[in-house]
Amino acid sequence: xxxxxxxxxxxxxxxxxxxxxxxxxxxxxxxxxxxxxxxxxxxxxxxxxxxxxxxxxxxxxxxxxxxxxxxxxxxxxxxxxxxxxxxxxxxxxxxxxxxxxxxxx
Amino acid sequence: xxxxxxxxxxxxxxxxxxxxxxxxxxxxxxxxxxxxxxxxxxxxxxxxxxxxxxxxxxxxxxxxxxxxxxxxxxxxxxxxxxxxxxxxxxxxxxxxxxxxxxxxxxxxxxxxxxxxxxxxxxxxxxxxxxxxxxxxxxxxxxxxxxxxxxxxxxxxxxxxxxxxxxxxxxxxx
Numbered sequence: 180x181x182x183x184x185x186x187x188x189x190x191x192x193x194x195x196x197x198x199x200x201x202x203x204x205x206x207x208x209x210x211x212x213x214x215x216x217x218x219x220x221x222x223x224x225x226x227x228x229x230x231x232x233x234x235x236x237x238x239x240x241x242x243x244x245x246x247x248x249x250x251x252x253x254x255x256x257x258x259x260x261x262x263x264x265x266x267x268x269x270x271x272x273x274x275x276x277x278x279x280x281x282x283x284x
Numbered sequence: 285x286x287x288x289x290x291x292x293x294x295x296x297x298x299x300x301x302x303x304x305x306x307x308x309x310x311x312x313x314x315x316x317x318x319x320x321x322x323x324x325x326x327x328x329x330x331x332x333x334x335x336x337x338x339x340x341x342x343x344x345x346x347x348x349x350x351x352x353x354x355x356x357x358x359x360x361x362x363x364x365x366x367x368x369x370x371x372x373x374x375x376x377x378x379x380x381x382x383x384x385x386x387x388x389x390x391x392x393x394x395x396x397x398x399x400x401x402x403x404x405x406x407x408x409x410x411x412x413x414x415x416x417x418x419x420x421x422x423x424x425x426x427x428x429x430x431x432x433x434x435x436x437x438x439x440x441x442x443x444x445x446x447x448x449x450x451x452x453x454x455x456x457x
Contacts, residue, residue: 230374230376230377231349231375232373232375233370233371234372234374235374235375251377254377255376256301257339257341257376258304258339258341259301259302259304259305261303262302265302266382266383267382269381269382269383269388270381273381273385274388274389274392275380275388276381
């Protein structure tokens with residue numbers, strides 16, 4: 180979930196989520212919190228699986244498995260955009276992602 | 285469920301921002317000030333040399349959400365306590381893969397498995413009687429201590445209400 184005005188989200192996280200999805204061979208569902216219908220879904224997802232706060236952080240990224248299980252993967256770093264960028268780099272080069280890609284997660 | 289604990293140094297290092305700049309104030313680099321609390325984790329306040337707080341972040345290794353406990357701790361240090369509003373606290377979980385290989389491997393081996401909880405306190409600039417105000421912190425009240433207060437954008441560090449109260453007492457003697 181993201182917002183087009185958020186520099187942690189667009190283009191930074193938007194682009195990295197697409198890379199992640201390509202590597203995992205899964206579709207992307209983009210939830211824009213400025214669109215009421217999508218905000219509703221985003222709120223529900225954050226409430227049940229994400230980092231909940233009255234005014235929660237974006238972006239937040241989730242992975243839905245084939246059995247319906249949902250995992251929270253990533254939340255933006257509030258300190259600075261550069262820190263979120265570094266986190267995406269680390270995420271995309273992580274042991275975890277390599278294992279999931281090769282089906283041993 | 286394991287008790288909440290401090291973030292291990294190897295993970296704390298991975299969580300650090302590179303060069304945090306003062307947010308919407310002076311663009312100078314902010315310095316992290318560690319503030320002592322009764323909580324098991326670490327509270328760091330990133331403030332510029334002028335005392336303006338860009339963000340405060342609390343980190344804890346825990347299954348539990350520390351937001352309510354942090355709210356109480358921050359209110360104890362804020363003048364007035366109502367300066368700390370629930371909706372200015374924002375939670376983030378760090379699982380490991382986003383923290384670099386060393387921290388990821390450390391967290392992966394750790395049992396029980398639990399995320400690092402980070403709570404950010406960021407107060408955006410706000411207006412009081414059409415004058416833009418910012419959140420300031422004064423660190424002159426002892427090591428590991430801080431007083432949070434709001435003051436106009438260009439206020440001098442001496443605006444701290446606790447410092448002012450102290451000096452007026454001196455004058456009365």
